[in-house]
Structures are given as structure tokens and as C-alpha cells.
Amino acid sequence: MNYNTDHMSDDDVLSFVSDALSGVPVARPPRLEAVMAGGRARRRRRRISGAALAVAVVAGGAAAGVVVTTPPAGKPPANSVPAVGTQLTAWSVARQANGDIFVSVRELADPAGLQRTLRADGVPASVTFLDQQNPACRSYGRGTDQSLLVRIFFPQLAGGQPEGSTVATRGGVTIVPSAIPSGVGVQLAWTRIGKDLIGHQGLVQASPQCTGS
């Protein structure tokens, strides 16, 4: 039913609306700690995605992986120790002082050699170049939680780095062998887009046909 309320000012109407809304009981707020934890998780995700890489989940059954843009020539970290016999023209594998492995790819050649070298350094790996695939490989854990990928490939982030730290993966990929679970291998695939070498990292089930062990 409508009433003759022409004499009511706009402010009167808004005042009534305000009173009506203010009188409605609403839910109590969530715990402050939970809200801030949600905010901190967002900040961490932003740091990962804002670094010099894009996190992508590959559809269609392939391994969840990380795509990294690497310039053609890569430099291993200053404190790395080149493994004997692995300083080749196309790629290099260097073991760092803390046991991490740094892989730098400059040319897309001899993926089998790189795979053998990594296996010798304790990293079960499937290495392919130029969109070649190894049909014997099976992805490990479809939708693998990103935290495992971070522990293996981005140790700088796994330790809860302070704000402002950056991911030092330009020119190469770091692998943390100690973070790789038993029965799991790393999948490293590089291709070329224009002048850039694009690296894709994921996880596979280790097997003689896939990772050679």
C-alpha cells in the first residue's frame, strides 16, 4: 500500500533506510587470524606469479608444470661447482655447494645426454627438446600441489622468503634433489619461441623407460 509521503525529504528516506539496515542482525566476523592468514597466502601467491615465470597447469593429462622464460645463454650461480665432464656447449649441469643442481640450456641439442648427466648426479629426469615427447612417461599426481613443485624447482620461495626477494631462474633451472620423492622424476622440456628458449618443468613417475631408472 502506498502512502502520501511527498513531504518526506530525500534525507528522511535515506535515514529510514539506514535505520532499517542497521537494525538487521548480521553474522559475527571470522577470526582476525584467519583473515590475515588468507591475506598472507595471497601475498605468497602473488610473489610466485610475479617473478620471472608463469605458473601453468597443462591440461589433457600432461604433468602440472612451470613454464620459465630463459634467455639463450645462462650463467650458473657464482658458488656452483661444475661437475666433471659436463661443461658442454649446448647445456651445462653444475652442482652447487648446497647440493642443488643448476641446469643451463643454451642450445637444444643432445637431450639424452643431459638426461644421463642428471641421472648420474642423482636426479631421475626425462628431458625432451622441441616438443618431442616420451610416450613412456606418466605424469606424477595430476594437479600436483604447487608446493612440491616449488620445493623442487624454486627453493628460494619454499623457505618463505621475505618480501622483495626474486626468483633467480633466469638463464637456468635449479633442481633440489633432496626434495624429489622416491619414485618421482623431474620432467624438463625446452622449446624455442623466436629467440627465447622456453623451459617447462613438471614431475613424472620414475621408470626405466621414462627417466632411465
Added chain:
Amino acid sequence: MSNEQIEFADFFEASWDPCLRAVAAVAGDAQRAEDQVAEAFARAFASWQKVSRHPAPRAWVVRTALNTGMSWWRRRFRELPLGDHDVMVPANPGEDGSAAVLTALRLLPARQREVIVLRVLLDLDIGTIASQLGIAPATVRVHMARGIAALRPQFAPGMTKEINR
């Protein structure tokens, strides 16, 4: 707690209530509004350096919550008239006609409802509402005028006595 956390905690404690009311009134779904507003406050904390310097932080939270809800909604439905589920209900519906006001508010077009709610619950001026919604101040005035005109007939004579005392 750090200064940042203390500052955010104060903001959260003071703003949860009005922000939730605003989102629930605009979106029309009190249950979902709770989740949307909680998510918006988490995002506010994640970007606290930016949000704390915003001219209207509460409006930022409300806008973020509404955008979260609209994204969810758009993925599933075209805009539908508000139903009766989980709607805002006054504590004492029969006593002061507030139920009629809330019902009338729900029936307003979305933009008119949004403008009025931001005005009355967050005390935003026309210019701030305009910048928050990404529309011109003149457009805000039009929506406001139309919304008020639609709401005005809902007020019963008993309610006007309250105004005139």
C-alpha cells in the same frame, strides 16, 4: 603484532559490520555475503599498503566483495530477481515497518540499490560513490533520485510521525 597488523585489525573490527550489511543489502544474499566479505578483507590485508591509503577503504572492501560475488554469479546465471532465500530480515519485523523498507530495497534495480546502500551504510558522498562504481557523479545522482522515489511510497504514516517529532 606489527603496526601494519594492528592498523588492519582496527580497521577490520570497525568495518566488518557496515561492510557486511552493505554487501548483503546490495547482493540480497546474506549467507553468500558473509563469504564474499571475508574474502574481501583477506584481499584487503594482502594489499594493505594500497588499501590503507585508499580514500574510502570500506568502499574498497565492499566493491571487492561485490565483484567476487558477481563473478561467481555470472558464471552460473544471468541476473535474476532476488529470491527469498537468506534475505536480510529485521530483528523486529512487525514493529517499525523496516521489513517493508528492506523489501522495497530488494526490488530496486541493482545499480539504484547499490548507490543507496553505499550512501547510507558507508556514508560516501556522490563523488566517492561515482569513483567506486566507475560511473559519472551525475549518473549517481540519477540512480539515487530514482531509488529514493521508488522507496518513498513505502513509508507508512506511523513512520512519518517518527520524523516529525
